[in-house]
Amino acid sequence: MPYLSDRQYGLLPHRCLLVKLKNSSSITRRLNLDYKLNVHRGCVNTIWWNESGTTILSGSDDQNLIVTNPYTQKVLTKVHSGHRENIFSAKFLPETNDRRVVSCSGDGVIFHTNFDRPNSSHSQEGCFTCHGSATAYEVRTIPHTPNLFLSCSDDCTVRLYDLRTKNQCLKDQCKDDVLIKSNWGITSMDVNPMNPNEIVCACADSSVRLYDHRKLSTQVPLTISSSINGLISYFSLSDRKKQDQSRITSVVFNSHGTEILASYSSESIYLLDPKQVLSQEQMQERLIEHKNNKRIKTNLNENQPVLNNTQDKENKNSPVKRLRLRGDWSDTGPESRPSNEEQEVVEETATVPVQSDSSNEQQPPNRNLQNFIMQRMSDILTQLVTSSTSETEQTNEETEIATTTHESSVSTENNDHLVDSSTRTSNNDETDPNHVFDLIYGETERLHTEDEDEDDDDDDDEESQTTTNTTESSRHARTFLSSKWDRLRKCREAERSQEENLLKNIPSLGLINSYEGHRNARTMIKEANFWSDSYVMSGSDCGHIFIWDKFNGDIIRIIPADEHVVNCVQPHPLNYPILASSGIDYDIKIFSPLAEIPIDDTERINRTVKRNHAMLEETSSTIRVPANFIFRMLTSIYRLRHPEDMSTLDDEDLTE
Template sequence: MSKMTSKNFFRNVRDLPYSQGHRDRANMYTSCKDSKDLLQRMQLSKALAVHEGCVNTLCWNSRGDCILSGSDDQRLVITDCFTHKIVAEQKTVHKANIFSAKYLAENDDSVVVSCSGEGLILVTDMTRKDMGQRSIFKCHYGTTYNVQTVPGDSNTFLSCGEDGTVRFFDLRQRSNCLQSSCNEDVIVSWEGAVTTMAVNQMRPFQLAIGCSDSTVRLFDRRMLVTKSAGGKPEEHFRKSALCAFTAPDLENSLYRVTSLKFSPNGEDILVSYSADYLYLFNVNEIACNALDTSSSSSTRKLNSKSAPPIKRLRLRGDWSDTGPNARPESEEQISQVRPTLQATLMQRMTDVLARMLNDPATRLALGGVSDNQRADRPVAAASQSEENAISDSAPVRESSSPLPSSSSAGPTMSDDRDSDDLIDSDEEKVVNDDVGLHLSRTDVMTPCARQKYVGHRNARTMIKEASFWGDNYVMSGSDCGHVFVWDKNTAELVMLMEADKHVVNSLQPHPYLPLLATSGIDHDIKLWAPMAETPYFDILDADRLMVRNKIMLQETRDTITVPASFMIRMLACLNQIRRGSRPLARQRRQASADLS
């Protein structure tokens, strides 16, 4: 009997009845995902309508028969993906949108850790009939973006957030913490937001974090200690930093990292950037020269005071530039003979406000008088809150303001939060200077980018997951409502799947079967399987979509999204400021006339 190979799916299927051991079965599963023929047969198998809001996070259980989901409706749901029935659900005490949820390891797929927009972290027993909350942590200030569990460890997990900290929790030491901005569990502290992270499943001691300065940092987690464990984090800093890297074209830019994913063999890491593209790095290919982060781009100081020039304002809940039917503004102006009254009214409001904000007289009035300095804050705060919550503009100016809306800013949520919360966010920011790991003190190595994947659009939401599909392919969600799949080695686009009416945020390949789960702005979970009779991929349609996405990605830059109440208050405020400056302008003109 010849040894099975993971490269030939049909040979593996033929030889499976005569093979022995789990390795042969694993080879067959791997070859399923490495088959381009099967990949191009992927079709929608089932849509699971188990939520009443945007679905922001998905996670398969260890057996691969159930999937965990978290949503804007603050509910956690476990669904059997083969019977399509809800196995367990909990209405949590989260007050904002659930951004990340994972099964806690070695707990029979029943205990879940989750985080949300208000910074709350919950450990929930999904088997309990009442509210299954076991632990609650309020340590983060502002949004908590991501939680990660540790393979084989049922008592520990990590979290990261807008406050610039990465925290390590051990339920054997503490089961609850109600103190805001607590320093006990901090292992990393940085000047800006830590927007995502990943644990290497093959080397669980490796921790990668994605920051809002375009940089990914890799650490040896064994060297990171918490204050609650009696350690002094700063003593082991140099030993813990393995490497720091960013995409070659983004070295002088501030772009949020929306997704990090280690490859199945643990050697590559896939990085997705907001307002840019997808990159593949090999963490074993380290450059020969060390980077001095005190002077490199990995320690760029963030300028939260400066506001970018505003090209366009978008009303929160406006998804007109997303989905399969979205077109660039230039095409819409040609094709739209008679726009709707609502679209016309909103566009006129945004145009007026944009002109007022960019008017030199308004900027002078905003910046020239001390009493009006506070009025200038909403301009920056609007940009910051948009990038914190939705990542709508390419450059990132940091703020630690709590996230006021969904990762996708879905229309089902309270989009009109009082803008005073945004105005005061800079003054309330808490920086943990006495603990944790300050990333500007060390020399680290940097790997080089192996590949760049283009064609999709990642601008509207801060959650835009990317993942590996077997050993030969990578995939990502997109603002055009499609899932893009590329050849890992050549970066050639090989498959498109229309998976959402607006934005595909989360995608999770099955642990071993050629099944895919996706979610986004739509209120359901979509399951995909290779069910088509023949492979299908229209390269011409794909090329047209890629061109549209490239144009619309450029149009999205320097765009801010604001709630309606904020827009009305800003118009009133700016109008009052401009009226107050008119007498001064008249006096200057009169003085000039007298002199002449």
């Protein structure tokens, strides 16, 4: 490093030295865990440095906002935010001496918190419920502007709040302050640090959209077409006609505002050029060519035959589905393995003593036991469903009943989505179950209905007539709701078709490179970020931090950072080689270049990438179900296998 001597003799400014250090492969390969900040009692979903890099703001499932000095490891400020769901994003407002914060949560509520305000007044002041109950994913501030901030949500809007005109808004889904409106949920966004007029948004149709703030307004009635008038360019991962969209979990500008990094769920991370102008047809051709080149390079490195797109899709569309209970994190973390390796791991752990990890010390004492139980329940549930396939495919009548029942049960399952909202994914929770799943679930509901009918036989005629009327009334209500939802669905499809027509002539963002090898499938808030001008990084479901060479896409370092999932990666804002990360663990981890020599991760990288690829394939065939579903499943299977015993069982025994 010859520039170190230049610094010694005053020939290199300190700021330039830091830039060179972060761009150095030697420094990047030396990153190791320095210490942990154990300040929360829940998963840490958001971390953010202040402008000077002296404190870290964090938000968690415990609904607390905490400001910590990462160097002394002391908590400077701790406030209960007022949120009632998991905090997804929190930012310092610029030029407020780090005393004012904006945050959002899974229930769609936005809070403006003033640390100098008495705690007793936090309940209503600074509360914005404009997004309704739709999940709010991100809040973003505008450089050098202490009174303006943005939020994005599943309600398909980006809203711009001006704290000079209002400090709260308790109207549900109000029409005020809407800056951008789309027909798709907006899952992430960022503001260009060099040109705050540029806002990049990630939409649920797999598109990255770049807007010009000067062409948008919150003062006029907003329509889809008026928002598209402010659209500069956009990047779409796939052909819209194929409807195989992937959720974007993170989109971010680099520090110069010249590049955009977008992380796709169950897909790659893409580096985009906002200044390059291409037609959509040219972009799709370049994207296909880029993917083919990546596939050839990967398979040549692994000495494997090249798979085409058709083979990949056949693997992902396997008819065999695995059921996994929500809250089961056994498929995440450094110790997770594909199913074909699990038996080997069991044999190894039976003979090799397991060393304790200090990260477990700050977890609840029964958390590892809970994880083990959830994993075993998922395995048993899958085995029961698989073994019952032949028994549940015998009658067409049951199939018809199951199909109808499953459709009515979708809303019930969706009502549970905020229980573990920081870890939801769109790709698998909303996937239709396989045929066996439908049959068993439908049979359970049908038999419960029959049990209720048998109980009604013991009632008098008046109660029987009342029950009949109630049933008929419920049937009409379901028919009405079904018809209403059908009309809403058709209306939304028409609006989306209109939006697609308007987007045809919008130029595309340019594609620079893509990065893969990590695993982004289990959470909706997984971040990708720029480590420096030469490297990009991301969290992963395997519990590692991945660092890629920005130019050739090679993985140069993977760092163990979480027992389950790494969600947040935030480098120091002043280019010091310091990194903060967080995830499912209840702590914040600080990494520094502590290794005496650069670390060669080649063997670990190859092993981890291979496992991640296999586990992504498994995840695409996995359906997550509520934990209480296992009782219904077991009851249904017992009834199907032992119908002769059902007459001797009381309904109370089956439902308790």
